[in-house]
Amino acid sequence: GAVVSQHPSWVICKxxxxxxxxxxxxDFQATTMFWYRQFPKQSLMLMATSNExxxxxxxxxxxxxxxxxxxxxxxxSTLTVTSAHPEDSSFYICSARGDRIYEQYFGPGTRLTVT
Amino acid sequence: GDSVTQMEGPVTLSEExxxxxxxxxxxxxxxxxxxxxxxxxxxxxxxxxxxxxDDKGSNKGFEATYRKETTSFHLEKGSVQVSDSAxxxxxxxxxxxxxxxxxxxxxxxxxxVHP
Numbered sequence: 654g655a656v657v658s659q660h661p662s663w664v665i666c667k668x669x670x671x672x673x674x675x676x677x678x679x680d681f682q683a684t685t686m687f688w689y690r691q692f693p694k695q696s697l698m699l700m701a702t703s704n705e706x707x708x709x710x711x712x713x714x715x716x717x718x719x720x721x722x723x724x725x726x727x728x729x730s731t732l733t734v735t736s737a738h739p740e741d742s743s744f745y746i747c748s749a750r751g752d753r754i755y756e757q758y759f760g761p762g763t764r765l766t767v768t
Numbered sequence: 769g770d771s772v773t774q775m776e777g778p779v780t781l782s783e784e785x786x787x788x789x790x791x792x793x794x795x796x797x798x799x800x801x802x803x804x805x806x807x808x809x810x811x812x813x814x815x816x817x818x819x820x821x822d823d824k825g826s827n828k829g830f831e832a833t834y835r836k837e838t839t840s841f842h843l844e845k846g847s848v849q850v851s852d853s854a855x856x857x858x859x860x861x862x863x864x865x866x867x868x869x870x871x872x873x874x875x876x877x878x879x880x881v882h883p
Contacts, residue, residue, distance in 0.1 A: 657811065687871075696857070696875040697812075746811065748871075757871060759804075759811035 655681045657749050659760035666737055666767055674732045674763045676747030682727040683749035687757065688720075691744040703730055737767040770795045774858050774874035781848055781881050789843040789877050791832075791858035799860040801825075801834050801841040802871070806855040815843075815856070848881045855879070 656679040666672050676686060685704050689697040701717075703709040703724035711717045719741075721733040730749075734741055744764055748757040775790040793799065803815040803825070816825030821836035830845045841858060858874040 659811075694876075696873045697871075699870060699872075702870065748812075756814065759813070761809070761811040 655679075655749075655751065655758040657683075657747065657758045657760040659745075659747055659763050661763060662761065663764040664766070666765070668738055668767055669736055671733055671735045672737055672765060674734075674745055674747075674765075676730045676732070676749065676760050678728045678749040678751070678758070681749075681751045681758075683730070683751055684727065685750045686724055686730040687748045687750070688722060688730075688732050689746040689748070691746055691762070693744075697746060700732075734765065737765070739767045741765065742767045770799070770860060770862050770872045772858050772860055772872055772874035774856075774877050776875075776877070778878035778880060781879070783850055783881055783883050784847045785881075787843070787845040787848045787852075787879070789856055789858075789879070791841045791843065791874055793839050793841065793858075793860050795839075795860055795862045797862045799862040801832070802859045802861070803830070803832055803841070803843050804857040804859060804873075806857065806876075808854070812857065848879075850881045850883055853879055853881045 688700045701709045701711045709722040724730040746762040748759045800819040804812040816827040818825040818834035
């Protein structure tokens with residue numbers, strides 16, 4: 654099956670700093686990538702949808718100036734958490750979709766801890 | 769809006785026991801329905817799917833039938849194994865929505881199978 658990687662797998666940063674998380678599709682072209690946030694023992698919440706070469710579409714309640722998403726190529730999307738605060742600590746998961754519209758392939762996730 | 773409700777866990781079973789994880793949904797259009805599985809330390813993987821009413825998805829001994837009349841997509845397996853221990857997510861994708869292909873997830877059910 655298709656493989657999606659995320660880097661880093663975990664990161665600790667200080668409050669006020671910015672953190673960048675990468676999501677890569679390793680063996681297919683991802684025309685659309687999704688970014689999710691998962692709190693402990695809770696479901697995945699979609700944060701934004703990005704199409705290659707276009708601006709991301711953010712879900713209601715997600716601050717676009719805080720969670721910057723870039724999808725500059727068909728194999729790479731990045732999520733930058735700007736001016737991170739402890740409440741941004743969470744598990745961030747990306748998924749990618751190629752030409753099979755209903756099939757999304759998920760990355761292993763990135764654990765962000767803001768101290 | 770769209771929503772998915774799963775039975776609360778955690779679920780603990782002995783090996784070879786019968787498994788049922790209930791899932792019901794609310795959607796505005798005619799959704800496709802999915803079960804995803806997340807093994808410890810790994811990303812979500814598609815377990816099975818059904819795209820229209822009365823379809824049965826099946827994979828690795830797991831089955832789920834798309835029941836439009838009861839808006840349900842319950843996951844079943846006749847004989848679970850220790851290796852089935854994971855978190856299971858029910859999800860829907862509503863092509864009638866504005867975010868084409870967007871997945872809405874249930875809260876996840878933790879399954880633990882003991883030898």
